[in-house]
Amino acid sequence: MSTQKFDSAKLWDSFNFNRNSLMLHLTGRRYNGSLFSVTPTINKSIQEGIINLIEGQINYYNNQNLKQYDIVGSNDDTVEYADPNDFINELGEIFNSLKKPTAINNIDPNSFDFFTYEFKSANNESIYVFRKINRMKALKKGILGEIANGSFTKIKSSKLLGIDNAIDFIVIDDKIFIFHHISLERVLKLKDQFKDKAKDVLSNDEFAKKNKKFLINSRKEH
Template identity: 30%
Template sequence: MNINSLIEILNSDETELRLYFTRKRGIRYISYSPVIDDPLQIKLKKLIRDYLKDFISIEQVKFSPVGYKEETIETCNIDYINSYMDVIDSFNDCNVNREPIEDEIINELNFYCLVITDNRKGNNDKVMFFRRVTKFKKLSSKGVFGNIKDNKFKEIDTKLLGIDGNIDLVVYDDNVLILNHISLERIFSLAEQYLEKAQTAISFIRKSKRISNFDQFEEDCLNDRRITRTLTKMLTEENKLENCFENFPNVVNVIEIFELEIDIDKSGDIDRIVYDNKEQLMDVIRLVRDSYYRSIINARAGIDDSI
C-alpha cells in the first residue's frame, strides 16, 4: 500500500469523515456513529497524517499468523479476513446505531474506525483507519478521570472516550496495511478463523494415519492458539500438509538426531508416531511441517520455525 497516497488523501479538503465505535456481541458487530464537528475532523486527519509519516520507508511484507519480522509492516487482502464484511455491514446506514452511546456501553467498545471518503476524483474512494480501544477501556473502568479547577482535583462523573493519532490498521482499495500485528487478530476475531483453518489442516494430517491417539492430538492442537496459528500458516505452504509423513523413515531419523521424546509404534500395519501428551505437541507439528534440517556445509542440525 502506498502510504504517500494515504497522506495525500488526508491533506485534501475534498473529503468526508465518519467515525464509528464498534463492539462485538456474540457473532454480531454493533457500531455507533456520533457526529464530529469540523475542527475535530481537521485535527484527527492531522494526527493520523503525522503518525503515518513514520511508516513511509518501512518494508511491507505479507501477513503471517505465526508472527512478524522486526522493522517491517504487514499487508493482506480483505479476502483473507472472514469477518471483514460483518464489520463493514455494521457501518451501513441501515444498520448503524444512531442512539447516543450510553455510559454502560462505552466500556464494551472494542475498536473505532475513521472512514474518510475521497471525493477528488468523483469515485468516492474510501480509506478506513482502525484503532483498538482496549487500553483506554481499562483506564476508564479501573481508573479515575478528572480535572483541576481552583487547585482542586475533581472527578468527572461520566465515562469518557478517547481518540489518538495512532492507527492499528488501514484499509484501502481492498488491501489492509497492518501497523499493529495483534490488532488484526483482535479487531476481526481471527482466533475463530484460525480454529476453522486448523481443523482443515488437521484433516490432512489425519489422512496420513501416522499418529496414534489422534483424537487427543487433535484436541490439544485446537486448544493451543500458537498451534492453530501454525496450522493456518501451513495451509498456505505448498504440499507440506498433503505430503506430511510421506517419507516416514526420514521422520524416524529426525526423531533420533534431535533426540525427541517421541516413540514409534511398529505393531500395526504401518509405523506410527505415538502421541502421549501436550509436551510433544510442538515437536510433532514441526515434524509435519518439515521444520527440522541439517545444513549442507557444516552439517549443523537446526529448526526452521519461519514466519
C-alpha cells in the same frame, strides 16, 4: 531481490479525500456475536485532530519493510499488506454494521471494541482506518480529574473513551495496510483462521521431520 519498503507519502497521497468527510464509528459485539455500530457527530476540531494523528502515524512507518500478511506471525519494524478479498466476510460484516448504525441511547462505552475512521475519496469511495479501543483501564483504578477555578474535580471515568495516536490497519482500494498484526486479528476475529493455519503447519511433513531431528539432537545434548 531487494526488500519492498513502505512508502508513506504514496499512501497518504492516495487518500485524496475531503477533510470534512471524516466520520467516526464505534463498533462492539452483542452477546450473540453480532456487530453493532454507532456514529456520533464530531466537531471540526476533533476531525482535524484525528486526521493529523493518522497522517503522523502513516509517516512514522515510512521506509519500514513491507511484506505480505502471514497469519502465523509478523516481524518487528514491518508493515504488512493483504488483499481485502481474503477477509471479505469479516470486513463485509463490519461495513454492513457501519451502514446501519444503532441509535445512541445510553450505550456503555465499555461495550465497544474498536474505532473506524471513515473518509470519502474524491471519487466517493470509502477509506477505512481501524484502531482497537483503549479502555483506559489504568485510569479506572485511579482518580481522573480536572483543575477548574483552583479546584481539582473528579471526572467520572466510566464513560470516557480515549482516542490515542495509533492506528492498526487501513483498508483502501484493493489493499489492506497492517501496522499492528495482532490488532487486525482481534478486530476481524481471525482466531479460527489461525487455528486452521497452525494445523496445516503442524501436519506438514517437512515440519515433522525438522521437529523430530530437533528432538533427537536435544536428547543427545543431554
